[in-house]
Amino acid sequence: MGVLPTLFKVARRGKCLLLLVLCLCVLAWIAAISSDDVVKESPFEDLKAIEESPRRELESEMIPSVEEQTLKESCPERSPLLRGALKLTFEASVTLEQVESENQEVVGGQYNPADCVARQSVAILIPYRNREKHLLYFLYHLHPFLQRQQLHYAIYVIHQAGDVTFNRAKLLNVGYLEALKDYNWDCFIFHDVDLIPENDENLYVCEEQPKHLVVGRNSTGYKLRYKGYFGGVSGMTKDQFHLVNGFPNTYWGWGGEDDDLRIRIQLQRMTIVRPPAEVARYTMVFHKRDSGNQVNKDRMLLLRRTPQTWKKDGLNSCSYNILSVNREPLYINITADIGQPEHAH
Ligand code: UD2
Ligand code: MN
DSSP states (O other): OOHHHHHHHHHHTTSOHHHHHHHHHHHHHHHHHHHHHHHHTOSOHHHHHHHTSOOOOOOGGGSOOHHHHHHSOBOOSSOTTOOOBOOOOOOTTOOHHHHHHHOTTOBTTEEOOSSSBOSOEEEEEEEESSOHHHHHHHHHHHHHHHHHTTOEEEEEEEEEOSSSOOOHHHHHHHHHHHHHHHOOOSEEEEEOTTEEESBTTSOOOOOSSOEEOOSEEGGGTTOOSSTTOOOSEEEEEHHHHHHTTSSOSOOOSBSSHHHHHHHHHHHTTOOOBOOOTTTSEEEEOOOOOOTTOOBOTTHHHHHHHHHHHTTTSSGGGOOOEEEEEEEOSSOEEEEEEOOOOSSOO
């Protein structure tokens, strides 16, 4: 006989109504504690709701379907298409039309290998304003590069509207939140538009720990700039990025935002992994400091406060307005109004 009917019987005898009420209270309390445990999984409940909101339509024929996943084999651990070190070219005559016609398997900025199921689905996020030529070289090199790695991927260009001070980190938060509306990506690669990888063994996939993909680049003698350096190109899973509450939104102008993310990672007791130095090499297309991206003089002060601020400054406080989402052949262009610094200096 069940517990409840027995209790009712006892209660009906009129002897222990009080006991019945007491038992029900205990049951309710147990139920409450166990549901509490589920909630505790995420420190940012509101954020979780946003991350799991209904998906916007990404070119659906490109999304791996369940049938496909069962019919096709998983892509090999090491892609047979890799070529190692590449000779990069930066012809002045390259046009967007040319790059589009060379990459016809890319639809609406997205690619999915035809013969096997990719091991990871990767969103490449590029903070962007006014770097047209750089974007062209980026698309020219990166599409074939990523295809040789047999990845399911999409390239998102997050374009800061207006001409207030640039904010790389906030744009990357916007990119993460918006890309998740398209698809439940496994891995996010945060990528400067002017950096071109020189070796396709530098895999654009995420690892057990946050990954920094740039050990060196042409202009700095291919040496790691400093131990905790996390700038240029980095990769984190959805869970890793969620755990640190993303990037800060409060770094306007040049510098510091990459170190802030590193501190967040360290505060969560995660470590940074890097590919071998001979693989993690990049060419940075030459540029001067952009107007509208002056050095952030507050960065040292902000970095000292990160342990106190990370929980409230990040993905869970990232407010912005999307002005447009354009699905171009080779990338998804998201134009956002991300506001301006709170205190003008
Ligand atoms: C370094 C870092 C970069 C970032 C930056 C400080 C490396 C290789 N890169 O880059 O990740 O930490 O310092 O903020 O260490 N951008 C635009 N338009 C602009 C300004 C910037 O599109 O007007 C974007 C673009 O994607 C660019 C990126 O922001 O690549 C970083 O800006 P940068 O190239 O001027 O800074 P840099 O090369 O010193
Ligand atoms: Mn640069």
